[in-house]
Amino acid sequence: MTTTEPSNRRLTTRGAKTRARIVTAAAELMYVKGVGTTTLDDVIAASGVSKSQLYHHFAGKDPLVRAVVDHFGEHVIQRERDALGHVSTIAGLRRWRDALVQNNALRHGAYGCALGSLASEVSDHDDLARRALSELFIEWQALLAGVLRRLQDSGALPPEAPVDQLATGLMGALQGGYMLAQTARDVTPMATSIDMALAHIESLSSG
Amino acid sequence: MTTTEPSNRRLTTRGAKTRARIVTAAAELMYVKGVGTTTLDDVIAASGVSKSQLYHHFAGKDPLVRAVVDHFGEHVIQRERDALGHVSTIAGLRRWRDALVQNNALRHGAYGCALGSLASEVSDHDDLARRALSELFIEWQALLAGVLRRLQDSGALPPEAPVDQLATGLMGALQGGYMLAQTARDVTPMATSIDMALAHIESLSSG
DNA sequence: CACGAAATGGACTATCTAGTCCAACCGGTG
């Protein structure tokens, strides 16, 4: 999971705290400013650590970016597990949609999805980060597929519905919607995009 | 349209050629390497022009990026106009899908959609570029909406079908699919994502 | 041809940025 650590090194409580401060500061900056325009000096200033501390915990910028990927990964997966783990109705799926849309509306779509933005900026340059992000999307899609499977169990979705493909399509609509909203600075296309995916899933009920 | 020119300046044939060489080289580099990691020296080396030439035609990096946005915009819109302008059947829409998927499969999803990648990297930093990209997506969606409207005219789609929203949803699926494919280095999620959107559109026929 | 504007070559500067280095400082364990 953690493709981040330099190797097996002892880590005291103090060191762990410093490391965490660095990662959270870097994550915030990279989410808002983008990975490319976030410098290590930015991270140092924002986290209040010294340069040697940063290089003590991370071998360079790429490993730090990977740690940020892990950080957001854990955060997003945790959030989605909470939001989707027990959903078993279409109405519940719509509430999940509402939460994401409303949250994104607060920033008028700016910054997009943490994982999606990282992915499109990093995927072509850092293969390790790309793989980690790919795994995270798979994990996220599995949570969606779980919901769809429960819908099948309750008869709300026919047994022959291709849940894994539907989950992929829903994730695509979600991510594409995030990006369009980010570009338009308006959450509407994100809502529209997800709604179309949900409408499709819902339309399978009568099939 | 062109938010790129320094102002009204005369431009000789020779100057225009140099400008074009700069833009095409920058576009290629920024598509493959990303905007952030493409330096002006990279552009100079790849295009074979001198620094003063670059600064003669562009006030700096941001204006150059905007020119690249325009460049890809014209290219993509032209391509999509050719591909979608006369499509009036579901089968035609599927052929459009096949072309995009096959083309993306050649690179195993790498680099994603030129406009989408630019958008997610630039939207939060350069408002002019963001607006230009937003307009381009709208134009692209309008081409898709045109197809759907022709489907309505031929009776393949009911008159009450919300063509504009369907076009937005299809664009979302396309862009999200590009991004997932880029992250997975596998075109499959892109195909799946678009297919779900097309399946939804097709399912409206029987409505 | 002559003139002014566009175009070009390329050296130069200021600044930013990643990464290095070493001395000093904790903090737990024998």
Place this chain on the structure above:
DNA sequence: CACCGGTTGGACTAGATAGTCCATTTCGTG
């Protein structure tokens, strides 16, 4: 307490990068 490895502070370097400047050449037009 003594030791040692983890931890910290911060100065320092090398190189990259954006942007400037000016002399020179080419081009269009009267």
